[in-house]
Amino acid sequence: MDQLINGLYGIPVAGLIFQAVGYIVDQLPFLSHAAVAISIPIIFAALCGVVCERSGVVNIGLEGIMLTAAFVGWVVGVVATQFLGHGDPTPLFGFTLPLIIALVSAVAAGMLLSLLHAWLAISVRADQIISGTIINIIALGLTGYLISLISQSSPKGAGSFTPLAIPQNVANLPVVGWLINAVFNQGPIAISAIVLTVVLQILLFRSRWGLRTRSVGEHPKAAETVGIDVVKLRYRNVVAGGALAALGGAYLSMELTNSFQPGMTQGRGFIGLAAMIVGRWTPLGAFGAAVLFGSAQAISSSITFAPPTGSLGDFMNQVPPQLFDALPYLVTIIILAGLIGRSTPPAADGQPYSREAAT
């Protein structure tokens, strides 16, 4: 540690920052694509969180919903392939009939599990944190058990969606090529995440549904008095949020890989929740936070296989390498801690609504 501090005094900090920026710019063409790919499941989780919490329901069960959807998507793909065969994938995105059936099932499974959460949180008025935790635990245990039963027959997956192939000369365009490659050299689920973010941002702040959602999340009593059905709207939003989280799960098992691994979400749902808070409960903000996390992750990957050289490299050699593993989490925590005072959740977030109770 002393050595590190001495090192800090010895090296001009401005020069280091300059080199770090140079390194990132140098690596940008490669890490930007990975940053988007890493952030996609987090974006979906965060969007689910926004839709649920804006209407006043906390959903920490989205990790379990993602995991279940990833599982259902993969397993239904296996079964559908057995009955329908592989089929010819379409040139664009590699759609096949089994894959589409699997995707629809995954989304349906996510919605069904959300319905359970909605019922517990809205109708039963259970503690929403507990209800979400139950979903996470059930999902982890059940999918782990079922996959071990299913994998005994050496199942064959339905394949995965393929990225939109960007022509090489477009990807090589100066200045903007890397950005086009990063955003559009992705599969259909990934691209839909970007589209859905924009659509939700507009809907939430420019549509009747958005206004109602926000009012139910801020002051359900007042919303009720002007004739909004609070319970129905909350149900609808939680179930719709489940569909979003399910897409995130399906992305993992049907687009990024063609496999299911017990616990394969690896906390991505929780990071999505953090992204939602950092993004102040707005779709675009959550998107930004998720991409920030993904970029930090991609930079820490870059450091592992192409370490920076020069005095920046010398400086980084003095830092324990584990620190770079923790970089994405550190960035998120620092931003979370820095913004938490100003990031205000919807006023009625997490509170069960009862028509009779006086507030």
Added chain:
Amino acid sequence: MHIKRASVALIAALTIAACSGAAATPTPLPATPTPAPVVTPAPTPAPTATPVVTPAPTATPAATPTASPTPAASTAAPSPSASSTLKIGVVTDVGRVDDKNFNQFSFEGAKLGATDIGAAAPQVVVPNSADEYASDIQQYVSQSYDVIVTVGFNLYSATVAAALANPNIWFIGVDQSICVDATGKDDPTFACKGDPKTLLPHYIGISFEEDQAGYLAGIVAASISQSHIIGAIGGINLVPAVVRYIQGYQLGAMATDPTVSVKIGYVSKSDFTKAFADPAGGQTYATQFIQANKPDVLFQVAGSTGNGVLQAACTAGIDGIGVDVDQWGSLSAATDPTYGCIVTSAEKHLSNAVEASIQQISGGTAAGGNVEYNATNDGIGVSMEQDGKGLITPAIQTLLDTALAGMKAGSVTTCPTTCGQP
């Protein structure tokens, strides 16, 4: 109100912290740990099957015990007509027996060994979770089994404890290197003060010289590469087995083509879950690795994370090299185009090693302690190319054979002086 808000934020923050740390188990895993907790209804070891009834004229008397355990594979097999009364039990890692991976090949080795010595077919137990390792081993102990095979590094500490408590039962630990303190207990500080040969005379810890298998994979990679850039992705640099594979790969590639550039990346430097059990993370890591370094052959040493690496390689249209077992078979690449680019795999010959150990026990030549399997006892190798592309030409096969001969003769260096160190 505020408390509630804060608590939600706190939970989120804690979870993030937990995600980076909690999932990381401080126990080193083998290069390919069996997929995380999966549960299979375990067949309980039924009372032993009837011993093979082939009337053997004379039970082979125990041969004179030789000092050094030179494990000869099938070559020195006693005649199959021999009859042995050894009761052999296998405890696999969690998962399933026919996983086309560690469990399956180790069990197959036990079956072959039992056939060789004319013993009854071995029993097998698949633990439902890690906390059942010890009780599953104990089941065999209480049914007075003679040989207990435990599969994989994860069962190491349970095996050490059982071997210490039952000095008369033979234990074969696959992919376990024994490190004990002066009392024969598992040494978590890795000081390894105790001599396993004397303290645990009936515990055979089978380990493999991964660097030799990696060396062969490196020869293949450097030979089939058009761009003279090849890559290797390891799960974590804290596991010596992983590092040795990659060090050998590097040396093998350089020896074949001095102009080749070997790019190396480790998915994580601290998190074992990310390193070995996150295929989605492996996919994104490898995609980024491929775009940045532009290798045209990629070797993975990262367990399930590595399956994502292989998929990324196949998607990018480059060649992949698997690890530990024949991954063309274990990932069903013949029917699943996701993994269709696997050229070969750097293999540990698990089956050979277990079979040879059982033969030695039966023949009375076995000795406890750590036994290294390498080229000299056919413990490592590379798998046959099965993709039908003919990338491994006869010329490359000659290179491989020469290297194997060199390893046997001790004239080929497959690991640097910092062997296994990060």
